[in-house]
Amino acid sequence: MDPHSHARPEEAAATHLSLDIHVDMAKQQINGTATYELKRQGGDSVVFDTYGLTIEGVSLGDGSPAPFTMGAPGILGQALQVALPPGADKVTIKYATGPNAKALQWLRPEQTGDKKHPFLFTQGEAILTRSWIPIQDSPGIRITYDAHVTVPPELMAVMSATNPQERSSDGSYRFRMDKAIPSYLIALAVGDLGFKATGKRTGVYAERGMVDTAAWELADMEKMVEVAEKLYGPYRWGRYDVIILPPSFPFGGMENPCLTFATPTIIAGDRSLTSLIAHELAHSWSGNLVTNATWNDFWLNEGFTVYFEHRITEALYGKDYNDMTSVLGYQDLLQTIAEIDSGKHPEDSALRLDLAGRDPDDGMTDIAYEKGYALLRLIESKVGRPRFDAFLRNYFDHFAFRSITTDTFTTYIRKELLGPERVDLDLAAWIDKPGLPADAIVPSSEKFAEVDAQLSRWSKGAPAKGTPAKDLDTQGWNTFQWIHFLRHLPQGLSGREMDELDNTFHFSKSGNAEIQAAWLEQCARNGYTKAFGTLEGFLTTVGRRKFLVPLYQALLTSDKGREAAMEIYAKARPNYHSVSVRTIDEMLGWKESKPTHIF
Numbered sequence: 302m303d304p305h306s307h308a309r310p311e312e313a314a315a316t317h318l319s320l321d322i323h324v325d326m327a328k329q330q331i332n333g334t335a336t337y338e339l340k341r342q343g344g345d346s347v348v349f350d351t352y353g354l355t356i357e358g359v360s361l362g363d364g365s366p367a368p369f370t371m372g373a374p375g376i377l378g379q380a381l382q383v384a385l386p387p388g389a390d391k392v393t394i395k396y397a398t399g400p401n402a403k404a405l406q407w408l409r410p411e412q413t414g415d416k417k418h419p420f421l422f423t424q425g426e427a428i429l430t431r432s433w434i435p436i437q438d439s440p441g442i443r444i445t446y447d448a449h450v451t452v453p454p455e456l457m458a459v460m461s462a463t464n465p466q467e468r469s470s471d472g473s474y475r476f477r478m479d480k481a482i483p484s485y486l487i488a489l490a491v492g493d494l495g496f497k498a499t500g501k502r503t504g505v506y507a508e509r510g511m512v513d514t515a516a517w518e519l520a521d522m523e524k525m526v527e528v529a530e531k532l533y534g535p536y537r538w539g540r541y542d543v544i545i546l547p548p549s550f551p552f553g554g555m556e557n558p559c560l561t562f563a564t565p566t567i568i569a570g571d572r573s574l575t576s577l578i579a580h581e582l583a584h585s586w587s588g589n590l591v592t593n594a595t596w597n598d599f600w601l602n603e604g605f606t607v608y609f610e611h612r613i614t615e616a617l618y619g620k621d622y623n624d625m626t627s628v629l630g631y632q633d634l635l636q637t638i639a640e641i642d643s644g645k646h647p648e649d650s651a652l653r654l655d656l657a658g659r660d661p662d663d664g665m666t667d668i669a670y671e672k673g674y675a676l677l678r679l680i681e682s683k684v685g686r687p688r689f690d691a692f693l694r695n696y697f698d699h700f701a702f703r704s705i706t707t708d709t710f711t712t713y714i715r716k717e718l719l720g721p722e723r724v725d726l727d728l729a730a731w732i733d734k735p736g737l738p739a740d741a742i743v744p745s746s747e748k749f750a751e752v753d754a755q756l757s758r759w760s761k762g763a764p765a766k767g768t769p770a771k772d773l774d775t776q777g778w779n780t781f782q783w784i785h786f787l788r789h790l791p792q793g794l795s796g797r798e799m800d801e802l803d804n805t806f807h808f809s810k811s812g813n814a815e816i817q818a819a820w821l822e823q824c825a826r827n828g829y830t831k832a833f834g835t836l837e838g839f840l841t842t843v844g845r846r847k848f849l850v851p852l853y854q855a856l857l858t859s860d861k862g863r864e865a866a867m868e869i870y871a872k873a874r875p876n877y878h879s880v881s882v883r884t885i886d887e888m889l890g891w892k893e894s895k896p897t898h899i900f
C-alpha cells in the first residue's frame with residue numbers, strides 16, 4: 302500500500318497512457334486528454350490522483366460518458382473515481398491544469414538564458430505528476446505511454462521518451478515510452494531548444510545559446526554509459542540524453558528516462574561537476590529499472606544510485622576523485638543526522654521512512670543518499686568487490702521493471718548474499734534505527750589532507766601569526782579541494798579576513814556554482830555584507846534547492862542576515878519552482894498575502 306496515492310491498483314490498474322495535450326505558453330495551461338488502458342481485477346471503479354486539475358469529462362472506450370466523483374482535497378490532492386461497467390477497460394479523461402500546478406514551472410523569456418522565448422518544464426518526483434496529468438501517481442504502479450503534444454511552432458518539445466532532435470514545422474510532436482515506468486518519471490520540457498550529439502547514443506539538449514558549451518562540458522557522457530554497462534549490464538532505454546534547463550530548475554538533476562533533466566549550475570567550464578550526470582545515468586538501473594515501491598523506500602532509489610555513481614566516477618576519474626566526493630558526502634550525512642536529530646521528526650534518519658500523512662518531499666533527505674551509500678559500501682567491504690558486483694548485477698536483472706519495497710530487498714539480499722557469505726551485519730539496525738551505526742566506514746582523502754594543512758597555516762590576515770593567504774600552497778587544487786577549504790574555514794571571520802580570501806582567491810567571481818555557493822554561505826554566516834550583492838544575484842537567478850537552503854539558513858543566523866534574507870526572498874520567490882518555494886517559505890516563516898500553491 303502506498304500512503305501517498307488514492308489509487309487502488311488491486312481493483313483497477315492503468316497499464317498504458319495515451320496523452321494528447323496542448324501546451325498553451327501564453328495562458329500557462331495544459332489541456333487535453335489522458336486515455337488509459339486498464340487491468341481490472343474486481344471492483345466497479347478506477348481511482349486516479351489529481352491535484353488542482355479541472356476534470357471536464359470522462360468517457361469509456363466506446364465514447365459513452367462515465368460518471369465520476371472528486372474526493373475531498375488534501376495534501377495528496379483529490380481522488381478522481383470513475384464508475385466502470387463490467388468489462389470496461391478503457392477510459393478517457395478530458396482535463397485542464399490549474400493555475401498552481403505544482404509540477405510545472407512556466408518561465409517568461411527574461412527568466413531563460415536566451416531571453417527570447419518562454420520555457421516550460423515539469424518535475425514529477427515525488428507526487429507532483431498528478432498536478433499535470435490525472436494519473437495513478439504511485440511509484441508502485443508502472444505504465445507505458447505515448448504522447449501527442451502540440452506547442453507553439455517556434456518551440457520544441459521533449460519528453461522522458463523517444464525524442465525529436467529537430468524542431469517540427471507545426472509544433473506537433475509524438476513520443477513513445479515502451480518500457481513500463483512509474484508515473485513520477487513522466488516529464489516534458491518545452492522551449493527554444495537545440496541538440497548536439499556527444500556520442501552515438503548520447504547527446505545534449507539546451508536552449509540554443511547554450512548547446513555547444515553544454516556539449517563540451519558533458520563530453521564524457523558516452524564513456525559513462527559504457528562504464529555503467531560494464532559494471533551492471535546493458536543500458537535498456539535506447540538513447541541517453543541530457544537537457545540543460547534554465548537556472549530555476551529546483552534540483553541538480555532528475556533521472557527522467559532517456560532524458561535526464563539537469564541544472565545549468567553543473568556547467569562550470571572545466572568539466573568538474575559532471576559526476577551529477579553519472580548519478581542520473583546510474584538511476585537508469587537503480588530507480589528507473591528497479592524502483593522504490595513507495596516513498597518510504599526512497600533509499601532504494603538514491604542509496605544504490607550514489608553507490609553506482611561512485612563506481613562510474615572511480616572508473617573514469619580515479620580513486621582520489623572518489624575519496625574526495627565520499628568525504629564530502631559523509632560530511633553532509635553527519636550534518637543531516639544532527640539536524641534531523643534536533644528536529645520534529647528524529648525518526649527520519651532511519652533508511653526506511655514512515656511518511657504517511659506527510660508530504661513525502663519533507664522526508665527525502667541526504668539520509669537516503671549517504672546513509673544508503675554507507676550501508677552498501679560496508680557490505681561491499683565485507684564480501685569483496687567482485688562478489689558484490691555480481692550480486693548487484695543479478696539484483697538489477699531480477700527486479701528489472703519492477704517496484705519493490707525495503708522488505709523485498711532485505712529478504713533478497715539475505716538469501717542471495719548475506720546468508721551464503723555468512724556476513725556479520727545488523728541489517729535491521731541499518732534499515733530501521735535512526736542515526737549512523739558504529740560500523741559505518743569513515744572515508745578519508747589524501748587530497749583533503751593537503752587542504753587541511755594549508756588551512757592550519759593560514760594566518761587569518763595577521764601575517765605575524767602565520768602565512769598570508771597569498772603564500773598558501775594551493776596550486777593545482779581542484780573544485781572539491783576548494784569546496785573542502787571553504788567548508789572548513791575558521792568560524793567568525795572578520796571583514797578584513799574575508800577581504801583577504803576573496804582578493805587572493807576570487808571566490809565571488811568564481812564561475813563554478815558549487816564554489817560560489819560554498820563561499821557565499823561563509824559570507825552570509827560571517828555577515829560579510831560586501832558580498833551581499835553577489836549573494837542576491839545568485840539567489841535571484843539560481844533556484845536549485847540544494848544551494849538555496851544552506852544560503853538562507855546561513856543568513857538566518859543573525860538579525861541583519863534575516864532582514865537581508867527576507868528582502869532577497871521577496872524578489873527571488875517569483876523565480877523559484879514550487880518545490881523550492883515550499884521549502885524556503887517554511888524556513889523563513891513566509892506568509893504570502895495572496896495564497897499560492899493551493900487550488
Ligand code: BES
Pocket residue numbers: 426427551552553554555556576577580581584603662665670847
Ligand atoms: N531523483 C533525484 C531528485 C529528486 C529527489 C527529486 C527527491 C524529487 C525528490 C535526483 O536523482 C538527485 O538525486 N539529484 C541530486 C543530484 C545528485 C548528484 C545527488 C540533486 O538534485 O542535487
Ligand code: ZN
Pocket residue numbers: 580584602603606
Ligand atoms: Zn538521485
